[in-house]
Amino acid sequence: MRTSIRRPAVLAATAVAALSLTLTACGGEDGSKDNGAAASVSAEQGTSGSSNDVVRTTSSATTTSGTVVQAVAEKKAAANETAVVEKKATAKKKTVAKKKAGAKAPACTVNDVKISAAKQPGLPTTHITLTATNVSGHACTLLQYPLLGFGDLPQTSKDVPAVAKSRPGTPIVLNAGTPAYAAVRINNGGVDEKNHAVSSFYVNLFAADGPAEGSRTVAAPKGGIAVDDAAAKTGYWTYELRNGADEF
Incomplete structure (x- = not known):
C-alpha cells in the first residue's frame, strides 16, 4: 500500500519539474530573440542617423562654398561698376574743365x-x-x-x-x-x-x-x-x- 501511494507522487513531481524547465527554456529563447531584434533596430537607427548627419554636413559645406563664391563675384562686379562710373566722372570733369578754360581764355591775336x-x-x-x-x-x-x-x-x-x-x-x-x-x-x-x-x-x-x-x-x-x-x-x-x- 505504501509503494502504490509513492509512485504517483514521484511521477507528479517529475512532470511538474519537466513542465517548468520547458516553460523556462521557451521564455529564454523568446527573450533572446526580442533583445536581438531591439539591438538590431537600435543599430540600424544609429547607422541611419550617422548617414543623415554626413549628408547634412556635406550639403551645408556646399551651400557655404557657393555663398562665398557668389559673394566674391558680386564684390568684383560692384568694383568694376564703380571703376567705370569713376572713369566716366573723371572724363566729364576734364571736358567741363576744358570748356570752362575755353570760355575764360580770350581769342588769340596775331600778337599773341x-x-x-x-x-x-x-x-x-x-x-x-x-x-x-x-x-x-x-x-x-x-x-x-x-x-x-x-x-x-x-x-x-x-x-x-x-x-x-x-x-x-x-x-x-x-x-x-x-x-x-x-x-x-x-x-x-x-x-x-x-x-x-x-x-x-x-x-x-x-x-x-x-x-x-x-x-x-x-x-x-x-x-x-x-x-x-x-x-x-x-x-x-x-x-x-x-x-x-x-x-x-
Whole structure:
C-alpha cells in the first residue's frame, strides 16, 4: 500500500519539474530573440542617423562654398561698376574743365602767337604745315582756322577756304608756350601753269566777332613754295595733325 501511494507522487513531481524547465527554456529563447531584434533596430537607427548627419554636413559645406563664391563675384562686379562710373566722372570733369578754360581764355591775336611754316614730306610739295605757338604769356583761344592770303597784299589776296571735316570738337585753348597746327594744301602736284612761286604769305586770325584786325607775314619754307590759288585749302587749327581729317 505504501509503494502504490509513492509512485504517483514521484511521477507528479517529475512532470511538474519537466513542465517548468520547458516553460523556462521557451521564455529564454523568446527573450533572446526580442533583445536581438531591439539591438538590431537600435543599430540600424544609429547607422541611419550617422548617414543623415554626413549628408547634412556635406550639403551645408556646399551651400557655404557657393555663398562665398557668389559673394566674391558680386564684390568684383560692384568694383568694376564703380571703376567705370569713376572713369566716366573723371572724363566729364576734364571736358567741363576744358570748356570752362575755353570760355575764360580770350581769342588769340596775331600778337599773341608766333606762326611758322614747314613743308610736309613728299615730292612735289603739295602741303605745308602751319604752327602757331602762344608767346603771350597767358592762355588764349585759337579760333577756327588761319585766314590765308598768298597774293602780294593781304587786301587783294584770295581767301583760302577751310575744310570742314578737319574742324575739332572742342575749342583750341593754348596755354603759354604751347602750339597748335593747321595743314594747308598749296597745289595739286606737278608742274602747272597756274602755279606761282611764293616766298612769303599773310596769315590772319579770327576774333570772337569775325576776322581780327591786322595780319602776320610768314616766311615760306626754304626754297619757296608753288601755289595754285584755285586748289589751295586750309584745315582748322588743332592740337595735333590728325590722319584722315587733314588729308585733303
